Every structure is written in C-alpha cells, then in structure tokens.
Amino acid sequence: MKYLLISLVIFSMLFIGCNKEECDPITPTVDDRIPFEINFLQYSDNNFFLDQVYADTSAEFNMYNLYYGSNTPIVLPKYFIKNIEVFKSANSIFDDGIIATAFINLPPRSSDSMYADELRNINTIIPGQNDASRFILLDEGNDYIFHRETGWISFINPILDQEIIAVAYKIENEPGYTDDLIYGEFISELVNNSKTRGVLKLVKPRNLQPVYEDAWNLKMKNIYQISSQLGYIRNLDLDIYLKKSDGTESNTINNVRLLELFGFDRFSENLMPIPDGKYDYFPGMNFEPRTSEIIFPVIQPFGNNITFVLNEYKYQAIYDTIRTFLSMPGNSFIIRGKYK
Template sequence: MFSQTNQQTSLHYPIPASQPQNLQEASQPVMADLKSPENVRTLIEYDVESGDYVMSTYVGETRISTPLSISQKEYADYWLQQSNAQFFKKKNQIDYSKKKDEFSLTDMQFDLGAAEKIFGPGGVQLRTQGAVEISFGVKNNIVENPALSERARNRTYFDFDQSIQLSVNGKVGDKINVNMNYDTEASFDYDAKAIKLRYAGKEDEIIKSLEAGNVSMPVKNTLISGGTSLFGAKTELQFGKLNVAAVISQQNAQTTSASMEGGTQTTRFEISVDAYDENRHFFLSQYFRDNYDQWMSKLPYISSGIVINKIEVWVTNKRARMDNARHIIAFADMAEPQRIANNHWKADASQPYPSNQANSLYAEMLAQYAAARQIGEATAVLSPLEDYGMQIGEDYERLESARLLLPSEYSLNKSLGYISLNQALNPDEVLAVAFEYTKNGKVYQVGEFSTDGVESPQALFVKLLKGTNLEPASPTWDLMMKNVYALGTYNMPKEDFRLNITYQNDTVGTTLNYLTESRLKNQILLRVFRLDRLNSQNEAYPDGLFDYVEGYTAQSSHGRIIFPVVEPFGSYLRTQMADDALAERYVFQELYDSTLTVVKQLTDKNKFRLDGEYRADIAAEISLGAMNVARGSVGVTAGGRLLTENV
C-alpha cells in the first residue's frame, strides 16, 4: 500500500493512506482517488475496558493495519466530519442527476424553494398530453359550365383546418392542482374547453378547498337544486363544526324541466326578450314593416289586402353550388316608396306601394348603369354613386354566383310580407329577393326574376334585405324582425299551450305578469302586448290566455312565438304608457336600436321574460328539447323519488 507522506514528493491531490497511522490521516479529505475494492473496509469498534474507540482496516477477515485508538471526543469529531461529507456527496449526486435529465415540454418539474412552506413539498409539476394537427392547402375548382363567366368557372381559395386535443395537468406542492382541456373535435361545447384550479387545505385549516374555473355546486337535498356548467369560484370553509360552501359564478347553461303524466309530456320554457331569433326573419320592404302593427291589430283578420304571388330568394353561395346560381346586384332602396335611405333616389308620389317604379333607382340603373350587369365591371361602373354616399355592404351588394333558395328552405307570409329562413344567416352573408304581389287587384313587382329575360352571366337587379355589414345605422337594419322567439322545439301543439309575459319588479323582489304603475297598472302583460284579444273561438273577447293564431302569432312546425307588433318592448310599450318619464323605467328601446352584443350588457333594462309550457304526446323516449346537456345535470323523479341513472 502506498500513501503520500511529508518526506515524499508533494502531490496536487494527495492520496489518502489505506492504513492510517493517526487520526489526521484518517480524517484527511479525499480530493481524487480510486475506489477501494469491496473486500477492503475500515471498522471502528468500542473498547469497553479503555473507553476509547479502535479503528482497524481489514481485507476480508484479515486485519492489515495497526489498530488506531481514538478518544470519545475524537470519535465524535470524526463521525461528524464523515456524516457531513456523505450528506454533501449525496446532494451533489442528486443535483448532478437532475442536470442530466433532458428538458421536456410534456413533463416539466421545478423546485419551489422557500415557497414550499406555503404550498407543501413536491415542487411544480406540469404534464402535457395530446396532439395538434394543422393542415394548410390551396384548392382550385374548375367548373366547365358555359352558363358561368370565365372568372366564375375557375375558383382558387385557401383551405385551413386545425385539430387540437390538449390536456394539461399540473401540481404546485401538495395543495394546488391545475387541470386544463381543449378539444376542437368535442361533440359538446362543455367538453371543448375546460379549466379548473383547485387548492386543497390541510385538516386543521379553515380553508378546506378553493376552486376556480369550471365548477359545480351539487346539493344533496331535493328542496334546493344545485348548479352545473358553472364558471367561477367555489370555496369550502370550516369553522369548528360549521361547514360553509359558497359559489360565485356564471352559469353557462339553461335549466329546463319537463313532466310526464298519462303518456303526455309537459315542457316548461323561459326566454329572455333579448333572445329573439336573429338573422332568420326579414320583412320584404320597409313598407311591410311600417304597416305590420296596423295589419295585425284585427287578428284573426289581416287587413293588408296583399297577396304575394311569386318570390325568388337569393343568398351568398358559400357551398359553391352552381345549379340555380346567378350574379346579382342588390339595392337597399330598391322599390321603397317612402323610407328611402339615400336622398339621391326620388320617390314617385303616384306609386304608394313597393314596386320598381316607386322611386328612381331602378329606372336610373337601366338608363345609366346597365353596364353593371357585367359583374366584373360592376364596382367600377357604380363608383360614381359614391359621390352620393352609396356604400357597398350597406346601400348595395355585388354578389357573384348567388344561390337561389328552394321553396322548402324558407316560409313566406303572403299577406304580411316577410320570410322566415329554415337556417339563420351568418353575419357576413347576403340576403336579397325579387317578388311579385297583388294589391287591390293590381300587380306590382320588386326586383328582377331570373325568368325576366336577363340572360346569364348578366347580373339581376334585386332588392337587398341584408348586407355583409348589418348594423343599426344600416338601411336594412329594420328589415330584420326582432319580435320572433324560438322555443327550441318542433311540432308545437296548440292544445294546452300556455304563455306568460312577466316583468322583474325590483321593488317587490319578484316577477309579476303586470305593471304596478302607469295607465297600464294591473293589466296582464299578455293583453298589453296584444297577445290576449281573443277567446278560444277567435272572438274579440280576452280570456287571459295566449291568442294562438297559426301563422301569425305562432308557428307550430318550428316552435316560434310572434308578437303582433314590431317593437313590443320598445316604441310600442312607450306609446301604450303615454308617459315618457315613467316609460324610461320600463321601455327597452335598445333591444331594437343596438346589436345583441350591446343589448346583453344592459342588464338593468333586460327585465321582461317569456315563460310558459306546452304538452305533447310521448312514446318510450322523452325529449329534453335541448342540446349540449352536461353530464350529471339530468335528474329524473318518479312518484317523488329520485331515480339513479343507468340502473
């Protein structure tokens, strides 16, 4: 065995002695050395007679060194030195192994340091799972249709699609858990996006749990119903034997109930007045809107004297269907006899009803702007009209290959002059019409039909009902009906149908079906809004029930309620109250003068509700009348007993 001594050559890293002669050699720190064989070991034994400790080196069972005797104090110092050396050696190995671990976005871990005293041990752990798929391409469609222009035959557009299924699970110490999910392919909205942060307290802490994000409030008794599909914060506190659970949240769902008895299902509904059927129902002209209230005032008799004989409805061709497709140029002021948005067009006093001759627009198009029928030149040809304030998207629309709707894709009220689309329009879609009607035995036409002799690919001049930029200042804003409400059902029966209109009265703290002041005091709101003028025989005697007049106040096939006035909670209510100062408390004029985005923020005005119920025969299955039903949110009772799902 060899070791460095003072008499030998000095080394930068001294080699420790395998057979130490004194405690100093045994305690000498090892800077660099080879590992001793496994059968070489140093033992320290206690000598009972002397009270000292004996240090010896063995190879196997053979002692190879002279025993070294050390005192109890020297042993304690030696043991402390060796323990510290082993501790820092292990810690260095742990730190070194952590540095060798590769950084991974799917499994990240961080130390909390001093924050462990707050959140507990474990550090920060973040684990990500899922897949992200993004596809991007360019599509080119060539349709060899001689009826189309050269430009319309060749269409090139970008195709972008993404598919994301991502799950993130995180922990902060042993008290906080974070769960996030995002799935673009989810079947239901509540599965698409979810986030939840949860803090779990210890047994002796006041805060037992604190949750934020997607939370729920289950209640174990039948007197109070809990809440699901909640987004907000929830906490559970404990004060001795008192447990407190509190939730502050927004409910992203609507609660409905249905009852069955004797083979009949009763469905209850409640609708806020700001939930009108948007972008689906449109007047064909400002004339029809202006006279709607008057014509509906004598239900079930309609006093319009109008019968619409023929109509063509054109929409944006987003599906690229080229059958029954035509280029169109649609004008908001076309055929308007009175409410003309642009002063450039002059009304003809001899034409009081909507027609192509009601103002100068159509005649001027034929005389000065006929070249606009070439759809590719339309923008340039119509550009001089910009000097008169004509703007594309509001005053007129130029639409290539517009799609002609089939009669089965919409319904038409022939005497009141409005259409109801089966599918609501997107905000950027265009709606235009051409129609012919009879009034007092005379035939009038608005716009041009595809059969009028204007050959394709020349564009048709038609009436614009909705442009790509529909806002309150748009000339066509009032053409969109805001007095139609959908109950979300089909084949709504007239028998046993009940409808109520209520108002949230903050003074009494509840909803009432009447107002407590003004000249309308104590009149039921159904009667105030002309929905209770008739009895069950359609005679002019109010009976306190909703006047179910098919096609006028109700559409059974689509489950819709239609008010007999265009602005029931706006200008009409103000007129009925006859007191502007008092009307300011109740009238919700913003419902008709603002977009729904703005309207939904006016909670102090949004106090009217539509509620009621209807009955229908059922088979073995019970319709909930809803989509995106949250798991665990359906409760079924029979004879007062709560049933268990899947049992």
C-alpha cells in the first residue's frame, strides 16, 4: 500500500509540473502542398514578345535580363509601352472585329500620321512575314497579362497554332509625348480616319515554326507552367535538379545550388542580397500566380544564357527547334516543387 501511495504522489508531481506543450500529445506537421515536376523541354506556349528589340539576348542590349536578372529591376524608359491593343484572329465571320493586315517587321509611325494605303491592301501573303484576317480585340486582365516594362504578353488561355496574334502599341521614345512612336493602328484611329482596313504589328503568325526566324524569336521559351489543380497559386516552393546520363540527380554543382545559378535564389528571407538556399518567391517577377507560370530571369536559361559553370549541359536546341522534334538529351534539367 505504501508503495502504491508513493507512486501516486510521484505521478501527480510529474503531471502538475509539466506545461501545456509538454503535456499535450504531439501533432505531426502535415505538408498539404501539391507536388509538381516539369522537365526543361516543357516550356509554356502562351508568352510572346512584341518585337525583336524586347527579345534581344545580346550582352550589349538585353532589356529582359536587365529587368528580371538584376537585384533592382532596370527599365529602359525609351521602350516603355504606354498603350496597347492586342488582337487575335477571329474564328468565325460572325465575330465582331476589324479587318487588318499585320506585318512582323512593321516600321513605327508618329502619332500624327497613318500608314500608307499600300500596306492595307497587299496582294501577296508571305508566311511568317505578313498576314491578313478579321481580328477581335482582346481584354487585358481577362484574356492576357501585359508587361509594359519589358514588352511581352502572357495569354491566360491557350493560343492555337492556326491563330494569329497582332498588336497596336505606343512607346515612350524620348521624354515627352510629341515624339512617341506607334506600331500598328488603334481602333479609335481607324474610326476617326474613316479607314475600313487596319494595319497591325504581327506577333505570332499562323502555324509558327523556326523557319519564320523573326517571328520564332518572339515566342518565349523560358516560362514554365505548373498544371495547377487550384487555378490560383498563392504559395510556391521549387528547386532545380540536374539529371545526368547515368541516372544520378543533384540540385547542386561545385557545392552551389542550381537554384542560385539560374537566378532564383538571390535574396535571404529578410530581402538582403544574399542567397539562402531557398526559392525567392516574387509574384509578378519570377512567378505569375494568375497563369501558374514560373518566369526565368534570362531568355535562354538552358541555352546561350546558361551560366558558364553549367556550359557543358547547354541544350540550345530548345530554342531553335520545334518541341515535337526535340529528344531528351542524356543530361537534362528538372524543375520540382510544391504549391498550394
């Protein structure tokens, strides 16, 4: 009996002495995020530059990299887009819209002039260079997302091979509004000038292919879409792996994370410019929640813009060849992560 009483006293002391955290049962942490995996050939088909100047990958003039690849985004005011109208070829003769001719290498015009009528009534269509169609005006925010600083469009809904994309837009040029440059013609201008047929800047011709070099370069191949089950991603973590021909995988090379080498880890959690081994989640910069797309900070991340440390794994064919003709190389990259 004495031993039973002693045992009860000791048990009571232990119970009274423990705090809430010690007494409550341990609840295991559950990761409710959804995993995903994308290989580096599976870029999104829904993103396009407006013109060659925005798609330039040269070291001397790479507007895209200056903006997305710098710790503090650099904007070239001369090329800032002040106004834009985006058009898609109509799928039916019953669709409202305008009749227009579109050119891939359309010269700019001033705000007090219109294009010559010879451009409106071309007799010869050169595939990849010009096209004519009935076009419907798309709605920013519902049909596409536009990046004014760097001159590219992200379409919210898939663009079909046979569809044409064309635009009219105005750039800043030099300071002031008197010297603004305009590519294409806005709907209001066509009405005010009694024009029944417009002139637009061609962005994507029908059945785009690499032989249409000028147009092919406008298609962005550095953005990767997560097949989201949620529609709108609010929390994302990702990593990049190199898979070698022997089947081994690693997310580092020479003790440096691939995430850092590809420009996705430049800051610490308190935004100091120090890599911390984690993905820098910046909505609108390296990720677009509305389209679930991962945005690389360079135009050809696995090709000509790959860091020299990874040069032996460069695969330029991604950017020069139709994806259906690509084969997975012995060494490849994989984007893996989780979201919710």
